[in-house]
Amino acid sequence: MIDIQLDEEQQQIAETVTSFAKQQIRVAAREADENNTVPASVIDQAWGLGLIQNAIPEAYGGYGADASAVTGTVIAEGLAEGDLAIAMHALSPKLVVDPVLHLGNDEQKQRILPTYTGEKFAAGSAAVSEPRWNFSVSTMTTTAKSDGGDYVLNGNKCLVALAKDAPFTIVYAKDDNGVVGAFIVEQGTAGYNVGEREANLGLRALATYEVALEDCKVPAANRIGTDAQPMLRRARVAQAAMAVGVAKASLDYAIVYAKDREVFGVKVAQKQAIAFMLADMAIDVDAARLLAWEAAWLIDEGEEHMREVALADQFAADAVMTITDNGIQVLGGHGFIRDHPSELWARNGRGFVTFEGLASV
Amino acid sequence: MNFKLSEAATQRRDIMRMAAEGLMRPIARQYDEEEHTDAWDFFNAMWEASKSNRDAASMTGEGNADKKEKSSGETKRKRRENTLMSAVQIEELAWGDAGLYLSIPNPGLGGAAVSAAGTPEQKARFLGSFHDGKPKWAAMAITEPHFGSDSKQVATTARRDGDEWVLNGTKIFCTSGHRALEKSEGFVVVWATLDKNKGRAAIKSFIVPAGTPGVIVTKCEDKLGIRASDTAQITFEDARVPADHILGSPEIVEKGTEGFRGVMATFDATRPIVAASGIGVARAALDFVKQALADEGVEIRYEAPQCEMTVLEHEIIWMESQLQASRLLTWRACNMMDRGDRNSREAAMSKAKAGKVCTLVTQKCVAIMGPLGFSRKLLLEKWMRDAKITDIYEGTQQINQMIIARDILGYSSSELN
Numbered sequence: 001m002i003d004i005q006l007d008e009e010q011q012q013i014a015e016t017v018t019s020f021a022k023q024q025i026r027v028a029a030r031e032a033d034e035n036n037t038v039p040a041s042v043i044d045q046a047w048g049l050g051l052i053q054n055a056i057p058e059a060y061g062g063y064g065a066d067a068s069a070v071t072g073t074v075i076a077e078g079l080a081e082g083d084l085a086i087a088m089h090a091l092s093p094k095l096v097v098d099p100v101l102h103l104g105n106d107e108q109k110q111r112i113l114p115t116y117t118g119e120k121f122a123a124g125s126a127a128v129s130e131p132r133w134n135f136s137v138s139t140m141t142t143t144a145k146s147d148g149g150d151y152v153l154n155g156n157k158c159l160v161a162l163a164k165d166a167p168f169t170i171v172y173a174k175d176d177n178g179v180v181g182a183f184i185v186e187q188g189t190a191g192y193n194v195g196e197r198e199a200n201l202g203l204r205a206l207a208t209y210e211v212a213l214e215d216c217k218v219p220a221a222n223r224i225g226t227d228a229q230p231m232l233r234r235a236r237v238a239q240a241a242m243a244v245g246v247a248k249a250s251l252d253y254a255i256v257y258a259k260d261r262e263v264f265g266v267k268v269a270q271k272q273a274i275a276f277m278l279a280d281m282a283i284d285v286d287a288a289r290l291l292a293w294e295a296a297w298l299i300d301e302g303e304e305h306m307r308e309v310a311l312a313d314q315f316a317a318d319a320v321m322t323i324t325d326n327g328i329q330v331l332g333g334h335g336f337i338r339d340h341p342s343e344l345w346a347r348n349g350r351g352f353v354t355f356e357g358l359a360s361v
Numbered sequence: 362m363n364f365k366l367s368e369a370a371t372q373r374r375d376i377m378r379m380a381a382e383g384l385m386r387p388i389a390r391q392y393d394e395e396e397h398t399d400a401w402d403f404f405n406a407m408w409e410a411s412k413s414n415r416d417a418a419s420m421t422g423e424g425n426a427d428k429k430e431k432s433s434g435e436t437k438r439k440r441r442e443n444t445l446m447s448a449v450q451i452e453e454l455a456w457g458d459a460g461l462y463l464s465i466p467n468p469g470l471g472g473a474a475v476s477a478a479g480t481p482e483q484k485a486r487f488l489g490s491f492h493d494g495k496p497k498w499a500a501m502a503i504t505e506p507h508f509g510s511d512s513k514q515v516a517t518t519a520r521r522d523g524d525e526w527v528l529n530g531t532k533i534f535c536t537s538g539h540r541a542l543e544k545s546e547g548f549v550v551v552w553a554t555l556d557k558n559k560g561r562a563a564i565k566s567f568i569v570p571a572g573t574p575g576v577i578v579t580k581c582e583d584k585l586g587i588r589a590s591d592t593a594q595i596t597f598e599d600a601r602v603p604a605d606h607i608l609g610s611p612e613i614v615e616k617g618t619e620g621f622r623g624v625m626a627t628f629d630a631t632r633p634i635v636a637a638s639g640i641g642v643a644r645a646a647l648d649f650v651k652q653a654l655a656d657e658g659v660e661i662r663y664e665a666p667q668c669e670m671t672v673l674e675h676e677i678i679w680m681e682s683q684l685q686a687s688r689l690l691t692w693r694a695c696n697m698m699d700r701g702d703r704n705s706r707e708a709a710m711s712k713a714k715a716g717k718v719c720t721l722v723t724q725k726c727v728a729i730m731g732p733l734g735f736s737r738k739l740l741l742e743k744w745m746r747d748a749k750i751t752d753i754y755e756g757t758q759q760i761n762q763m764i765i766a767r768d769i770l771g772y773s774s775s776e777l778n
Contacts (some may be wrong), residue, residue, distance in 0.1 A: 001363060001367040001370070001440060001442055002365070002367070002445050002692050002695075003362060003363040004362065004692055005362065070362055134668045135666070136666025136668075137664070138664065138665065255769060255770060269766075269770050272759075272763075275762070275763070275766035276763075278770070279761075279762040279766040279769065280762065283713060287689065287690055290690065291682065291685060291689060294689060297363070301365075307663050308685075310663035310664055311678065311681055311682035312682075314682050315682040318679075
């Protein structure tokens with residue numbers, strides 16, 4: 001029976017994450033963006049919430065709680081509402097944990113997962129995008145050639161988050177049959193060359209890098225599953241949920257501002273031109289969230305979800321741009337000034353049409 | 362959380378789909394071209410079907426779920442999905458034909474008003490007749506020539522004279538009003554004021570049965586779309602109804618707008634339903650276009666890179682995502698209604714979104730099919746005409762934006778208007 005609401009436990013998680021985002025993340029966001037650094041203290045505190053460990057079975061040192069994609073969207077939205085760069089940094093372990101958990105074999109789980117159940121935060125990373133205007137997963141040119149018992153990876157990647165810190169990076173590459181596979185690459189592997197830190201429009205606090213794979217040899221045992229497409233779909237759902245968080249942040253800020261700002265003797269929110277803009281933003285925030293939930297739910301149920309993920313992803317990527325743009329517009333000139341966070345959300349929001357594999361649920 | 366229709370809802374959907382394909386599509390063009398005629402074969406078929414449906418329901422005790430559970434002393438309340446079920450069924454019927462769907466003989470909005478505000482005796486008397494006999498319609502008459510959304514401007518008057526109410530005034534845009542009053546033994550619920558100087562508190566609704574002297578259908582509107590549905594103008598000239606035909610109390614409680622609020626609250630139930638009907642029309646157009654493309658061997662690549670997608674693929678995926686967004690907003694609003702949660706904002710969101718989306722989707726579908734879209738040989742142009750009303754009736758786009766805006770801003774109607 002159709003039942004479109006979070007269960008009690010998910011509701012609780014949502015509240016925890018949202019209040020953390022408000023009290024710890026949001027206040028650090030501007031400085032993080034200006035300084036190109038995510039403060040370690042916020043990441044440590046986020047680690048303390050146990051959001052990553054919850055999804056890992058007890059056998060591998062985790063808490064064995066809820067690993068559902070729906071709950072993943074709740075967490076992703078909640079943290080991103082605080083700040084996108086900090087949220088992606090805090091949730092980066094999932095870039096490694098999720099593929100291993102969902103597609104990996106027992107040996108891989110034993111080997112990898114305990115790294116992400118320790119006292120301290122450990123970063124995770126994924127290398128999906130390639131620095132070309134026409135990049136997409138289907139046009140991926142990074143290759144993984146079979147070579148005896150190994151795979152040899154070659155190609156150039158970009159937007160690889162935390163490539164310098166992460167003990168493990170999951171590299172996505174096409175095998176000899178053209179199937180996109182996921183390969184575990186350990187930090188320091190020969191031929192895994194992390195380049196300069198990137199300078200981006202948004203996500204400035206998140207350290208992302210170009211990575212050159214030059215005859216980077218990994219054992220066959222490092223390939224996770226066969227077809228890695230399901231992981232990239234999980235990534236899109238996570239990104240859709242994060243887009244909702246960014247859009248909601250912008251909307252809520254605009255609401256507060258518009259109720260405070262006087263214009264022609266009334267509050268600017270009392271003008272229909274502004275009020276209706278806010279109403280439209282609110283509709284699409286909710287719509288994008290529902291689409292993300294549906295896609296996540298289908299993943300959890302093991303149902304066919306390719307189309308629904310694409311629809312959720314597309315809708316959210318469009319919606320977050322429109323909403324964060326209107327979020328600036330409601331503030332007028334002040335929206336353009338960096339004293340207010342609206343411009344930051346618009347810069348971050350613009351990235352979602354491009355992002356591949358920057359998050360997971 | 363669950364995004365799968367229940368078995369019961371799936372069954373009802375499939376039955377409605379059969380009716381839509383078998384009974385509605387074949388006559389859709391005819392009753393669009395022959396406006397102001399009555400599709401009696403269709404009306405009779407739907408009337409008989411709903412009668413046997415009701416019989417089956419009363420035999421199995423369905424629809425009595427609440428009563429039954431109370432008597433069996435079960436503490437766990439049965440999960441209800443009445444509103445959601447309606448939305449699912451109506452999407453299918455509107456997919457068949459929106460005008461014919463609106464014309465199906467049933468208690469409609471007039472009946473909804475009686476259910477919501479009537480006494481047990483009124484419900485038995487006026488809704489009971491919908492269980493048997495010939496097809497009947499009931500309608501709701503609110504709008505007048507000088508106002509639409511601003512419903513406190515009601516100028517039709519109700520004056521007490523002995524044991525009767527005497528109604529005078531003119532109503533327009535009354536869906537199924539003609540069929541309720543002149544094509545069946547139905548009734549119209551009429552909004553009238555007891556005292557024009559006392560605003561909302563003085564506005565009451567009255568049940569006016571077919572055959573009441575002084576009630577004249579003066580016009581059936583010629584419309585852009587939903588032409589199979591009659592839209593009546595009704596004049597009341599000293600029309601007399603018995604004193605007990607008033608819905609709710611005849612008292613004018615100064616400053617009290619409870620009655621008015623109650624009427625407004627029925628929009629929380631009807632807006633998602635209107636949204637569902639719009640979604641049905643838009644889906645009809647989109648299904649048609651997708652089939653036409655598939656027949657030509659054009660495949661929609663949902664995961665193709667942005668730079669490789671054709672304009673056509675972009676358009677189709679955009680339309681699908683917008684339509685699914687509308688559907689989920691609608692289902693959520695229905696869900697909340699069924700749970701007994703307040704859903705004014707969510708109901709308005711579903712209606713605002715679906716109204717805009719179905720208008721745009723049907724327009725795009727006409728454009729995509731080129732000259733075929735523009736031709737009356739196909740139904741695409743009709744669907745475009747039928748869709749537009751979704752963004753107007755049961756609260757225009759702008760009225761719904763207003764409701765949402767007030768809710769998210771925490772403003773009263775005097776603070777934002």
